[in-house]
Amino acid sequence: MSSIRKSKQVIKSSEITPESVYLNRRSVLQTIGTLSTGLAINLFVNDSINANENQLTFSPNNKYSTTESLNSYEDITTYNNFYEFGMQKSDPYNYGSQFEPKPWSVKVSGEANKTGVFDLDDLIDINALEERIYRLRCVEAWSMVIPWVGIPLASIIKKLQPKLNAKYVAFETVYRPKQMPGQRRPALDWPYIEGLTMQEAMHPLTIIAVGLYGKELLNQNGAPMRLVVPWKYGFKSIKSINKIHFQSKKPLTSWNISAPNEYGFLANVNPEVDHPRWSQARERRIGAGFFGTKQPTLMFNGYAEDVANLYSGISLRRNF
Ligand SMILES: Nc1nc2c(c(=O)[nH]1)N[C@H]1C(S)=C(S)[C@@H](COP(=O)(O)O)O[C@H]1N2
Numbered sequence: 001m002s003s004i005r006k007s008k009q010v011i012k013s014s015e016i017t018p019e020s021v022y023l024n025r026r027s028v029l030q031t032i033g034t035l036s037t038g039l040a041i042n043l044f045v046n047d048s049i050n051a052n053e054n055q056l057t058f059s060p061n062n063k064y065s066t067t068e069s070l071n072s073y074e075d076i077t078t079y080n081n082f083y084e085f086g087m088q089k090s091d092p093y094n095y096g097s098q099f100e101p102k103p104w105s106v107k108v109s110g111e112a113n114k115t116g117v118f119d120l121d122d123l124i125d126i127n128a129l130e131e132r133i134y135r136l137r138c139v140e141a142w143s144m145v146i147p148w149v150g151i152p153l154a155s156i157i158k159k160l161q162p163k164l165n166a167k168y169v170a171f172e173t174v175y176r177p178k179q180m181p182g183q184r185r186p187a188l189d190w191p192y193i194e195g196l197t198m199q200e201a202m203h204p205l206t207i208i209a210v211g212l213y214g215k216e217l218l219n220q221n222g223a224p225m226r227l228v229v230p231w232k233y234g235f236k237s238i239k240s241i242n243k244i245h246f247q248s249k250k251p252l253t254s255w256n257i258s259a260p261n262e263y264g265f266l267a268n269v270n271p272e273v274d275h276p277r278w279s280q281a282r283e284r285r286i287g288a289g290f291f292g293t294k295q296p297t298l299m300f301n302g303y304a305e306d307v308a309n310l311y312s313g314i315s316l317r318r319n320f
C-alpha cells in the first residue's frame with residue numbers, strides 16, 4: 001500500500017496474466033499456505049510477468065472461493081460499470097486515468113464510538129489481506145468471476161465500534177468532477193451512495209477489496225477501496241469509498257433514487273424476480289463470447305446456503 005501507483009493505467013499485454021498461469025501459481029501458494037498456516041506469502045516474488053510495484057501480499061481463502069474459471073485480467077479491467085467515468089463499459093478504462101486514489105482517507109460518522117477521518121492504512125490491515133474468488137453478477141444479466149484481494153468489512157466495522165442503534169451502514173463514493181468526467185453530467189445523483197443492513201455488513205462474505213489478481217485495484221475497479229457483496233447485484237458493490245456512516249434509518253441508495261421501481265434496497269440476486277424490463281433467470285458470462293450460451297442465475301448468486309437466513313420471513317418479491 002505504501003508503493004507509488006503508476007500514473008498511467010494502461011495495461012500492457014505483457015501484464016495480463018493468463019488465468020491458467022495465475023491459477024497454477026495460486027495452487028502452489030495454497031500448498032505452501034497449508035504448510036505454514038497464517039503466513040501470507042507473496043506469490044509473485046521474482047516473477048517477471050508480474051514484476052510491478054502494485055502487488056499485494058495475501059493468503060487465499062478457499063472456504064469462500066468459487067472454483068469456477070476466472071475471467072481474464074483484461075475482461076475485469078476493461079468491461080466496467082463506474083458511471084463516474086462514463087456510462088459505456090469501456091469508459092472507466094478509457095477515462096479513469098486522471099483519478100488519484102492516493103493518498104486516501106475515509107470519513108467515518110454517525111452512530112459509532114470511533115468516528116473521524118481515517119487514513120486508508122488505519123482502516124485496512126494490509127497484513128490480513130485475503131484472496132476471495134467471487135462471482136460478480138450485474139443487474140444487466142452478465143457476470144464475471146474475479147479473484148478479489150481484501151478484508152472482511154466486519155473487521156473494519158469492529159474497529160469503529162458501532163453503537164447498538166446503528167442498524168445500517170451507508171457508504172459514499174468520492175465526488176471529484178475534475179478527475180471523474182462522468183460526474184460532470186447528471187447520469188446519477190452524485191455522489192454515488194449505497195447501504196447495507198448491519199447484519200449484511202457484518203456477514204463474513206462481505207469484503208472491502210483493495211486489489212484483484214494479486215495487484216492493487218486499478219481506478220476502473222474502484223481504487224483504492226470498494227465494497228464487494230457477492231450475493232447482491234453488482235451495483236451494491238460501491239467503488240472508491242470515502243465516507244462510511246452508521247445510522248438507525250435505512251439509507252438512500254443511488255440506484256433506488258434514480259429508478260425506485262427497478263432497483264430496491266436489498267438487490268439480492270434473484271432469478272425468480274425479473275427486472276421490469278428484462279428477465280433475471282439467466283446470465284451471460286463475460287469472456288464466453290458474445291454468442292456464448294447464457295447460464296442459469298442462481299438464487300443469491302449461489303451463496304444461498306450462507307445468506308438465505310438473513311432474509312427469513314421477508315418477501316423477496318416485494319422487497320427486491
Ligand atoms: N461508485 C460507483 N460504484 C459502482 C458503480 C458506479 O457506477 N459507481 N457501478 C456498480 C455496478 S452497476 C457494478 S456491476 C459494479 C461493477 O464492478 P467492476 O467494474 O469492478 O466489475 O460496480 C458497482 N459499483
Ligand SMILES: [Mo]
Pocket residue numbers: 081137138139140233234235
Ligand atoms: Mo451492475
